[in-house]
Amino acid sequence: MSDSNNPLFNQSLEKGLAVLRGFGAARRTMTLADIAQVAGISKSSAQRMVHTLEELGYVRKHPQSRRFQLTPKVMEIGYNYLAADILVDVAxxxxxxxxxxxxxxxxxxxxxxxxxVYVSRFVAPKFIPIHxxxxxxxxxxCTGGGRAYLSGLGDDEIRRVLQDSTLAELTRYTLTDATAIFERVITSRNQGxxxxxxxxxxxxxxxxxxxFNxxxxxxxxxxxVVPSSRWSMEEAEDKLASTVIQCARGISNSIRTL
Incomplete structure (x- = not known):
């Protein structure tokens, strides 16, 4: 949560970032009114933010529809993070x-x-429909990577994350009971x-x-990722778990020496 009462806090920058974050798969293009609503700012403020971002090259207006969209320059920010992330290079x-x-x-x-957040990905040669x-x-x-990360935290921190999360049922198999998820995380901690x-x-x-650092x-x-069309969970755990653990340990040991 932003500390807007802090004199060092720049609310204009916050608004500009809110405009950029407003775009996505569900809102590939937006009108000025759309941007103001999504970013939670006034239309006049949205106009100033969009004009500045357009001048800087992060946003452009379609000449026919007059709707705004992001430009590839936005990716420069994310790329800079990946380029500076030593963990990615090591891993x-x-x-x-x-x-x-x-x-x-x-x-x-x-x-x-x-x-x-996905920061590196090596795709299997066999087709996987989920991009x-x-x-x-x-x-x-509700994800393996998330639960693996949570398993390294203390119990109170795990409970805080689960309490703050919206435990939505994404598929008919999604665990949404906080106690059951907590127990699953503890099991993950014990088995590695x-x-x-x-x-x-x-x-x-x-x-x-x-x-771990x-x-x-x-x-x-x-x-x-193992598709259920080719694997059972029991088979995946039996054949892959130890290899995944060794990979994670190798990365952990390498970043500890940096």
Whole structure:
């Protein structure tokens, strides 16, 4: 939550970022009125923000529809994060090896609020219909990577995350009971890996393990995607869990030396 009462807090910058965050898959283009509503600002304020962003090259107006949309320049900000993220550089060789060993898609996710964000991805040669590009967000409570990350936290912090999360039923298999999810996370902590069986997407299962920094705190998670059309969860756990754990440990050991 922003501290707007702090004299150092720049509300204009907050509004500008709110405009950029307002665009997405559900709102690829917007009118000025749309932008004002989504960003929670007045129309005159939206006009100033959009004009500035347009001048800077982050937003453009379609000449026919007169609707605004983002430009590729917005990706520069996200790319700069990835370029500066040492964890991604360290992890990529391990992720590539895990991708080769398993023949399945391998992902690296980092925590942000109540979500995990995709920061690296090695796609399986076999077609997977679910497209999750870099920057995609998934909730912690119902995903393998999220539960793996949570398993490295203390019990009180796990409960806080679950309390703050909207425990929505994304598929008929999604766990939405906070107590049951907490118990699943504790099980993940004890066995060293977490699972997700079609709780986020039907036909999509994951085996995940946490990555720890030199202070023993979780900073990310690696997970392998296994489609239910080719795997059972029992088979995936039996054949892949130890390999995923070894990958996560290798990354953890490498970042501790940096």
């Amino acid at each position: 990529n060789p391990y992720l590539a090896e895990l991708n080769q060993l398993t023949g399945e898609t391998v992902n690296l996710t980092e925590p942000d609020g109540l979500d995990m 999750m590009p870099i920057g995609s967000r998934i909730p912690m409570y 890996y977490a699972t997700n069986k079609e709780e986020m997407f039907l036909g999509d299962m994951t085996i995940a393990a946490p990555i 030199s202070n023993g705190l979780p900073v990310a998670a690696v997970h392998v």
